[in-house]
Amino acid sequence: MKERLSKLRARVDRVNERLLELLNERAELVEQLRQVKQELGMDLYDPLRESEQIQRLMLKSRGPMTSTMLEHVFREIFRASLDEQFVRSLQGAPLATARGGEVGVDVGGVVIGRGKPVIIAGPCAVEHREYLEQVAEVLRELGLGFNRGGAFKPRTSAYAFQGLGMDGVELIAAVARQYGLKVVSELTDPCTLDRFSQSVDLIQVGARNMYNYDLLKKLGKTDRPVLLKRSFAAKLDELLLAAEYVLAGGNRRVVLCERGIRTFETATRNTLDISAVGLIKETTDLPVVVDVSHACGRRDLLVRLAKASLAAGADGLMVEVHPHPGAALSDGSQQLDLDGFRRFMDALSPYLTGES
Numbered sequence: 001m002k003e004r005l006s007k008l009r010a011r012v013d014r015v016n017e018r019l020l021e022l023l024n025e026r027a028e029l030v031e032q033l034r035q036v037k038q039e040l041g042m043d044l045y046d047p048l049r050e051s052e053q054i055q056r057l058m059l060k061s062r063g064p065m066t067s068t069m070l071e072h073v074f075r076e077i078f079r080a081s082l083d084e085q086f087v088r089s090l091q092g093a094p095l096a097t098a099r100g101g102e103v104g105v106d107v108g109g110v111v112i113g114r115g116k117p118v119i120i121a122g123p124c125a126v127e128h129r130e131y132l133e134q135v136a137e138v139l140r141e142l143g144l145g146f147n148r149g150g151a152f153k154p155r156t157s158a159y160a161f162q163g164l165g166m167d168g169v170e171l172i173a174a175v176a177r178q179y180g181l182k183v184v185s186e187l188t189d190p191c192t193l194d195r196f197s198q199s200v201d202l203i204q205v206g207a208r209n210m211y212n213y214d215l216l217k218k219l220g221k222t223d224r225p226v227l228l229k230r231s232f233a234a235k236l237d238e239l240l241l242a243a244e245y246v247l248a249g250g251n252r253r254v255v256l257c258e259r260g261i262r263t264f265e266t267a268t269r270n271t272l273d274i275s276a277v278g279l280i281k282e283t284t285d286l287p288v289v290v291d292v293s294h295a296c297g298r299r300d301l302l303v304r305l306a307k308a309s310l311a312a313g314a315d316g317l318m319v320e321v322h323p324h325p326g327a328a329l330s331d332g333s334q335q336l337d338l339d340g341f342r343r344f345m346d347a348l349s350p351y352l353t354g355e356s
């Protein structure tokens with residue numbers, strides 16, 4: 001009996017070795033297939049073909065493996081050759097994940113993603129000219145070039161301040177021009193893109209609109225740089241797949257923005273996903289900016305989050321600044337006042353060099 005056992009085991013060992021050989025042969029073919037598909041610009045993952053292959057094998061099988069066993073084994077083999085899920089889903093974002101090209105996005109002469117990290121600062125919303133001028137004055141004093149301010153404010157409450165609309169866009173543009181600054185502002189309606197482009201240097205797509213594919217497609221047809229914010233419930237691959245919509249339309253000037261995601265934690269407004277910053281640097285050449293203000297919703301943590309973001313490789317920071325946060329019409333509790341912003345910049349100055 002013992003002899004029979006060892007004989008059977010020896011046969012199983014030999015089958016395993018043959019399987020190993022066959023699996024290696026398969027892996028070699030899959031690699032060749034991957035290269036051909038990449039050259040042809042085809043998706044690597046083809047779920048339809050995968051199911052068809054399994055069905056064909058089921059029909060061919062003479063047993064004793066059950067259909068369930070057979071499906072299980074082959075699904076695992078297919079999965080193993082496609083790496084993990086994240087890498088697999090990024091097959092749908094070949095442009096967003098392309099490496100080795102020219103790095104950086106030029107916004108009116110300043111390149112985001114090359115050299116020194118940029119600072120994008122300004123109020124949550126455009127309110128009064130005087131406030132904008134006060135912020136712009138400090139930006140100029142500190143040698144900073146990007147002024148943010150929303151005029152189309154997507155608010156959770158229908159009764160909250162919705163922004164000044166196109167008048168607000170024109171107002172921030174006029175002040176920025178006066179101070180030699182570049183404007184960053186959120187676009188919500190694709191129909192206003194032409195007018196918007198006349199005033200805004202870096203067009204922001206807000207977290208709520210990351211999934212607005214019509215808006216993204218329209219932005220793919222302009223040559224304006226786009227700041228694409230991650231939705232608060234978007235997985236990282238979804239952000240890159242959203243960026244692909246803009247890139248695929250022909251607009252290669254996309255800057256990503258991590259602005260915190262929604263988790264079970266309520267001590268902060270959102271949870272800053274620092275890993276996402278690192279992963280973006282590992283998987284794409286697209287620059288990434290971290291919006292520290294919306295990431296945590298409180299001003300006492302901004303310096304720490306900003307340092308962490310720069311350490312993870314962020315190409316820039318976004319921060320909300322208002323001359324009188326207590327009187328702000330939106331996000332008063334997270335905006336820095338002018339002196340607070342000066343201190344913020346002072347604390348970060350050792351980390352804002354060109355080296356990474």
Ligand code: PEP
Pocket residue numbers: 124150154186205206207208229259291294
């Ligand atoms: C903003 O930056 O003005 C804003 C509304 O942020 P988010 O879209 O990330 O919520």
Ligand code: MN
Pocket residue numbers: 124125294320330331
């Ligand atoms: Mn805000």
